[in-house]
Amino acid sequence: KEAGSVEAPVPRVGVVVFVLKGKSVLLGRRRATICNSAFALPGGHLEFGESFEACAAREVKEETGLDIDNIEVLKVTNDLFHEGAEPSHYIMILLRAVLANPNQLPENLEPDKCDGWDWYEWDSLPRPLFWPLEKLLQDGFHPFLIV
Ligand SMILES: CC(C)CCOP(=O)(O)OP(=O)(O)O
Ligand SMILES: [Mg+2]
Ligand SMILES: [Mg+2]
Ligand SMILES: [Mg+2]
Numbered sequence: 001k002e003a004g005s006v007e008a009p010v011p012r013v014g015v016v017v018f019v020l021k022g023k024s025v026l027l028g029r030r031r032a033t034i035c036n037s038a039f040a041l042p043g044g045h046l047e048f049g050e051s052f053e054a055c056a057a058r059e060v061k062e063e064t065g066l067d068i069d070n071i072e073v074l075k076v077t078n079d080l081f082h083e084g085a086e087p088s089h090y091i092m093i094l095l096r097a098v099l100a101n102p103n104q105l106p107e108n109l110e111p112d113k114c115d116g117w118d119w120y121e122w123d124s125l126p127r128p129l130f131w132p133l134e135k136l137l138q139d140g141f142h143p144f145l146i147v
Contacts, residue, residue: 011089015055016043016133018096018143019068023122025143026064026106029115030130033084040130042117046093056095064117065107068097074143079132092132096143 018041019026027039044059046052053071060068075094080087106117120126122142129137 009086009088011091013046014043014090014092015046015052015059016041016092016094017056017060017068017071018074018094019060019064019066020096020098020143021102021119023144024119025122025125026066026117027120027126027129028063028108028117029126030113031115032113034081034088035083035130038128038130039120039126041094041133052093052095056097060097063110063114065109066104067100069100071095071097075136075141077132077136094136094143 026042028042030036030038030040042060042063043056044063046055047058050058052073056071057068060066073093073095077092077094079090079092081090108114108116122144125137128134
């Protein structure tokens with residue numbers, strides 16, 4: 001690339017996790033450029049060489065202190081965000097999981113990036129939601145086991 005040219009922004013991979021507790025899911029209000037103040041799932045950037053499941057467990061642990069089990073990939077979305085100074089493009093991998101210890105309580109380990117984690121009934125989720133999640137709900141998506 002010639003000197004002084006600016007790298008074109010490239011799509012990055014985001015991994016987000018439906019941590020399920022009965023019919024409830026763990027959400028936190030984001031404090032970040034992308035979707036600031038929207039309710040979002042725990043998760044974050046896939047790091048080099050990481051599996052989706054390992055990233056899910058790492059990000060949930062880093063952000064909430066929770067240990068998760070039965071981690072499985074549910075869905076992939078392709079999302080262009082226009083919130084920042086530059087648009088950002090994410091391939092988002094959505095996974096579901098359950099608590100390794102059902103009695104473990106979430107902690108807000110990144111208070112500069114999230115207002116706090118809480119459990120919300122699927123049928124009465126708080127708004128505004130992280131817009132890619134809202135879009136999935138409008139399309140009838142849900143993260144629960146079909147029994
Ligand atoms: C925007 C999202 C799909 C990917 C990035 O998630 P994030 O901002 O929570 O990232 P980190 O947890 O890695 O800081
Ligand atoms: Mg993170
Ligand atoms: Mg995150
Ligand atoms: Mg991260």
